[in-house]
Amino acid sequence: MASNAQRRIKHVSYAKYGYFFIIPFFLVYFIFSFYPLVNTMRYSVEKNLSKEATIYDGEFVGLDNYKHILTSPDKNAEDYYVHAGMREGFLRALSNTFKIWVMNFFPQMILSMILAVWFTDAKLKIPAKGFFKVVMYMPNIITAASVAVLALKMFSNDSFSIVNNTLLNWGLIDEPIQFLADMKLKRTIIAGIQIWMWFGNTMILLMSGIAGINPSLFEAANIDGANSRQVFFRVTVPLLRPILLFTLVTSLIGGMQMFDIPYLFNPGTNRSPGTQTIAAFIYQIYMESRIKNTGHSGAASVVLFIITAALGSIVFYINRDKDEIAAKKQLKKLRKQAAKKAHGGLGL
Amino acid sequence: MSKNSMKESYKIKDNYNTSIKIKSLVITLICLILTIICLLPIYLLVINATRNTSDILNGATLIPGNETLNNYKNLMALDGFNALTGFKNSFIISGSAALLSVFISALTAYALVVYDFKLRGPAFTFILAVLMIPTQVSAIGFVQFMIKIGFFNTYVPLIVPAMAAPSTVFFIRQFMKSSFPLDIVEAARIDGSSEFRTFLTIGIPLLKPAMSVQLIFAFIANWNNFFTPSLIITRTEKYTLPMMINTLSSDRYTDYGMVYMGIALSIVPLIVVYFILSKYIIEGVALGGVKE
Known part of the structure; x- marks a missing residue:
């Protein structure tokens, strides 16, 4: 027998509370994240603000800022110098970002994958697995700014830095290595720091992926006499494909926004262009240029947004709520059938 | 045989x-x-x-x-660098940003799971869609906007925007979907509890595991953030710890013991806290709830 309260509840709609509860999130998001994005887009089609101007006084210049960073300059044009400079800077930043990402991602992925397979292999007897996991993840929580400054002190050009000093003392080198002068070396060190910081994170993600694979598949492979290489390439990798794709895409998006280490791995304020990433390019031409370059940094931001949005759509596809989509499809099907029945033969 | x-x-x-x-x-x-x-x-x-x-x-x-003591004394005597102020500033920002973002995220996730309303699907789809958008792409518009409304050199732009954290909502929602008993909300209604009270007294305790993991991650992410504070804060006394540390990278400082002391002060406490909470952190990462 239904009580009064129960009957009352049946008649009350609680939908409005759903709206009440999500309002704070959406309000904050729209004001502090969505509007700034739109604002950035607006700045990208306007002339640069002068440093003193705090009130909006931009003049509409169409796609000029985009033209400057993306297309090759025309020698006879009025804006040749700005155009050539911006294009060179943007392309260099894009290539730096990509180079550092490639040097970081592939070795990191291989290392993390090998470790994840070892740690999830029940046959192997590795002591203190928990300890290893904790230690390997540790670099990830350390403030990147501190890591960059520490690395700077360890790899400085003079013979007093920890690395040069040790190598000299051991007689492995005769002269200090110019770690910070050679851009290729510098990018390699940055990629190395990124690997150091992120391999533990990737390893744990892959481990939880492997743990999600039905163990009877591994057992079956073992009974069929597959060796560990065959198990890895025929069972583990194919079944991990969604997680591998997720790791690849999130790492690419993370790589596109790489800022702290490449920007701070410079002594003082001597920011070398050889390690300037896209995020650092946006930051520097806005914060550190003579004029507040809102136009070009805005345009570069929008280009970065388009790249990450394209990559993000892959993550979106992976994260979709599959149950809900299946339920919706089912519902649609039922509705169609019901509609058909209601119409009888007339619809035909 | x-x-x-x-x-x-x-x-x-x-x-x-x-x-x-x-x-x-x-x-x-x-x-x-x-x-x-x-x-x-x-x-x-x-x-x-x-x-x-x-x-x-x-x-x-x-x-x-x-x-040790000498290095510490020299560091404290340094002009323009004050690790303790940096600590305090970072703590205020990270603490309030983490608490607020986890509370609002839990509220949002709770609404998305418990209530059946017309915009539930679109709201969740929107959160998924913006999940991967980095701060960098809207930074210029953000800073200009903050200057315009007078929040430059204040902590508001470092705390309030962090409240809307799509990835935290996503994580708590996934957790709720897998383990939250919806009948309990119905039971609370029969007992005459208001909806918000039900969330506070039944929702939050049940979501505690997911919320505490996200609280740790939100705190660390805000603590380590260098990009946004360095765009918003220009006054030294308002510097966060990572910004303070950055000033040490200058070649001007030749007292290396002191410089290492400064870096150590910013790293060691974090590592100690990490080892204490490592069990929850590793579990949280394994659930795939982190991205930076």
């Missing part, structure tokens, strides 16, 4: 066991080397923070010195 073939099969088993043992040993060794690689930079940092500059210039060592 003859005695001989029995022996043979034992031998194969023995061989198999030995090869597994050797493999395990090699892997353990590799793991130990990786452990050293992970810890050595931090160890050298701490050791150098206890030595004076001339010792440091003479070479690295694994044995601590006895200049």
Whole structure:
């Protein structure tokens, strides 16, 4: 027998509370994240603000800022110098970002994958697995700014830095290595720091992926006499494909926004262009240029947004709520059938 | 089965066991080397923070010195650098941003799971869609907007925007979907509890595991953030800890013991807290709830 309260509840709609509860999130998001994005887009089609101007006084210049960073300059044009400079800077930043990402991602992925397979292999007897996991993840929580400054002190050009000093003392080198002068070396060190910081994170993600694979598949492979290489390439990798794709895409998006280490791995304020990433390019031409370059940094931001949005759509596809989509499809099907029945033969 | 073939099969088993043992040993060794690689930079940092500059210039060592107090004093006497202020500022920002973002995220996730409303699907789709948008792409518009409404050089732009964290909502929602008993909300209604009270007294306790993991991650992410504060804060007394540390990178500072002390002060407390909370952090990462 239904009580009064129960009957009352049946008649009350609680939908409005759903709206009440999500309002704070959406309000904050729209004001502090969505509007700034739109604002950035607006700045990208306007002339640069002068440093003193705090009130909006931009003049509409169409796609000029985009033209400057993306297309090759025309020698006879009025804006040749700005155009050539911006294009060179943007392309260099894009290539730096990509180079550092490639040097970081592939070795990191291989290392993390090998470790994840070892740690999830029940046959192997590795002591203190928990300890290893904790230690390997540790670099990830350390403030990147501190890591960059520490690395700077360890790899400085003079013979007093920890690395040069040790190598000299051991007689492995005769002269200090110019770690910070050679851009290729510098990018390699940055990629190395990124690997150091992120391999533990990737390893744990892959481990939880492997743990999600039905163990009877591994057992079956073992009974069929597959060796560990065959198990890895025929069972583990194919079944991990969604997680591998997720790791690849999130790492690419993370790589596109790489800022702290490449920007701070410079002594003082001597920011070398050889390690300037896209995020650092946006930051520097806005914060550190003579004029507040809102136009070009805005345009570069929008280009970065388009790249990450394209990559993000892959993550979106992976994260979709599959149950809900299946339920919706089912519902649609039922509705169609019901509609058909209601119409009888007339619809035909 | 003859005695001989029995022996043979034992031998194969023995061989198999030995090869597994050797493999395990090699892997353990590799793991130990990786452990050293992970810890050595931090160890050298701490050791150098206890030595004076001339010792440091003479070479690295694994044995601590006895200049700790001096280095600390020199660091504290430094003009424009104040680690304690940096600590306090970072703590205020990260603490309030983490608490607020986790509370609002839980509220949002709760609404998305418990209530059946028309825009539930679109709202969730929107959160998924913006999940991967980085801060960098809207930074210019954000800073200009903050300047315009007078929040430049304040902590508002560092705390309030962090409240809307799509990835936290996503994580808590996934957790809720898998483990939240919806009947309990109905039962609370029958008992006459208001909807918001139900969320506070029943929702939050049940979501605690997911919320505490996200609280840790939100705190660390805000604590480590260098990009946004360096766009918004220009006054030294308002600097966050990462910004303070950055000023140490200048070649101007030749007292290396002091510089290492400064870096160590920013890293060691974080590592101590990490080791205390590591169990929850590793679990949280394994659930796939983090991205940076």
